[in-house]
Amino acid sequence: MEKVVIIGTGCAGLTAALYTARANLAPLVLTGTMPGGLLTTTSIVENFPGFPEGIDGYELMTRMQKQAERFGARVQFGTVESVDLSRSPFKLTVDGEPVEAQTIIIASGAGHRHLGLESESLLEKKGVTYCATCDGALPMFRNQPLVVVGGGDSACEEATYLTRFASVVYLIHRRDSLRASKIMAERTLANPKIKPVWNSVVTEILDVKKDTVTGVRVKDVNTGAEQVLDCAGVFVAIGHVPNTQLFNGMIDLDENGYVIPKEGSATKVPGVFVAGDCSDHVYRQAITAAGMGCAAAIDAERYLAALNQ
Numbered sequence: 001m002e003k004v005v006i007i008g009t010g011c012a013g014l015t016a017a018l019y020t021a022r023a024n025l026a027p028l029v030l031t032g033t034m035p036g037g038l039l040t041t042t043s044i045v046e047n048f049p050g051f052p053e054g055i056d057g058y059e060l061m062t063r064m065q066k067q068a069e070r071f072g073a074r075v076q077f078g079t080v081e082s083v084d085l086s087r088s089p090f091k092l093t094v095d096g097e098p099v100e101a102q103t104i105i106i107a108s109g110a111g112h113r114h115l116g117l118e119s120e121s122l123l124e125k126k127g128v129t130y131c132a133t134c135d136g137a138l139p140m141f142r143n144q145p146l147v148v149v150g151g152g153d154s155a156c157e158e159a160t161y162l163t164r165f166a167s168v169v170y171l172i173h174r175r176d177s178l179r180a181s182k183i184m185a186e187r188t189l190a191n192p193k194i195k196p197v198w199n200s201v202v203t204e205i206l207d208v209k210k211d212t213v214t215g216v217r218v219k220d221v222n223t224g225a226e227q228v229l230d231c232a233g234v235f236v237a238i239g240h241v242p243n244t245q246l247f248n249g250m251i252d253l254d255e256n257g258y259v260i261p262k263e264g265s266a267t268k269v270p271g272v273f274v275a276g277d278c279s280d281h282v283y284r285q286a287i288t289a290a291g292m293g294c295a296a297a298i299d300a301e302r303y304l305a306a307l308n309q
């Protein structure tokens with residue numbers, strides 16, 4: 001039986017692995033289909049403390065894994081297919097095989113909701129991005145027109161943040177008013193650099209042939225009229241999908257599927273803890289996920305210590 005099983009090897013999972021390994025708990029750490037997590041999909045990370053020149057996302061995650069393994073973490077390629085939290089020890093099914101665990105740390109992350117356009121996936125990282133805080137300051141976006149797609153708080157935050165770098169920010173939204181909170185919507189619309197494009201959807205991101213973003217084709221949902229807006233970047237901010245479906249009905253999730261912690265990193269099931277983007281719809285950064293991983297590891301360690309007294 002495992003003392004600790006960690007679901008996920010992003011910043012949250014690997015930090016939890018480091019801490020639980022250093023506490024001599026020899027955690028079993030499951031990678032899922034994305035070993036190293038979301039950060040491996042970005043080239044340069046400039047805001048993780050300790051790397052003044054920035055660091056390649058893949059390299060950062062490889063180093064985190066090595067650091068955890070040095071103290072005894074066992075990283076295993078495998079996806080959790082189901083969990084039973086109603087029994088003790090807990091039971092997980094990992095690629096068809098049963099695993100028993102005294103504690104579980106859920107660090108399964110959250111994916112970005114995509115527009116679903118072929119041109120979007122072909123131009124990802126070539127001007128299409130899902131995180132203004134991460135990519136907004138890149139030289140390719142400086143003093144250029146940029147597009148943000150969405151109408152909620154995140155889209156407003158992204159658009160406002162991007163006005164620091166962009167010549168103009170087009171905020172494309174399918175409705176005729178923002179979904180964001182009143183104060184956020186007012187602040188956004190008062191910003192002279194933000195130009196809302198109402199009742200509109202992006203139908204194509206240009207230009208796949210040039211292998212870089214040069215603009216977007218936009219359709220008015222009421223009239224069907226199309227226009228092309230020139231831009232150097234498209235920031236898609238239409239929400240996230242937390243990877244928590246496995247736990248539906250077992251622990252508390254909010255209406256969007258994010259885990260609601262009970263106290264610290266604890267969930268309503270004693271022995272099950274949570275960390276990172278799967279329970280964070282506010283900050284969603286590598287360093288905050290790592291911090292939450294640390295907290296979950298300490299909570300799991302204390303829980304086990306009390307259990308085995």
Ligand SMILES: Cc1cc2nc3c(=O)[nH]c(=O)nc-3n(C[C@H](O)[C@H](O)[C@H](O)COP(=O)(O)OP(=O)(O)OC[C@H]3O[C@@H](n4cnc5c(N)ncnc54)[C@H](O)[C@@H]3O)c2cc1C
Pocket residue numbers: 007008009010011012013030031032033034035036037038039041042044045046047048078079080081107108109110130131133134135243246275276277278284285286287289
């Ligand atoms: C393109 C891009 C660039 C970014 N740049 C930055 C940046 O510069 N700075 C910054 O601070 N943040 C950045 N971020 C955000 C950052 O990547 C996330 O905040 C961080 O990765 C969250 O870590 P996490 O461990 O919570 O989840 P993730 O990194 O999403 O990891 C989730 C892990 O869970 C695993 N998993 C999921 N389901 C299962 C399952 N059923 N069984 C087993 N494993 C499972 C996955 O395979 C993965 O290993 C960026 C994000 C993106 C997409």
